[in-house]
């Protein structure tokens with residue numbers, strides 16, 4: 524009889540054994556692996572990582588919540604990230620964030636109740652030369668304005 528919960532833990536343990544030596548220094552690389560695989564860090568997967576590396580789950584969770592690029596909550600279907608790093612902030616990033624909060628009906632760090640969208644702030648998207656920048660579902664756009672950001676999330680940009 525199949526047990527999907529046990530099978531997914533087993534599959535992850537096999538990947539961790541193959542790719543991540545049992546060393547505390549592998550914690551962040553392993554968490555990035557989870558983020559890449561699942562789009563966030565599911566509790567069960569953090570437990571498996573902790574077991575594999577011999578690190579208490581509380582410590583794994585602490586690390587996971589210390590880095591803005593790691594997400595412990597399952598994101599919405601669409602993820603909008605507004606850069607609020609210095610260059611973007613000085614170029615109007617605060618206005619972009621405000622426009623997105625109004626447009627999407629959620630505050631930064633929240634997912635809409637229907638799971639349709641998650642809005643996040645990010646410290647720097649490494650596009651400072653074209654600040655302010657916004658990321659929609661992994662695709663960055665620079666030199667956004669409140670209007671162009673609204674058009675992007677409405678899917679009407681360039682139409």
Ligand code: FES
Nearest residue numbers: 606608611648650
């Ligand atoms: S501060 Fe926004 S891309 Fe660097």
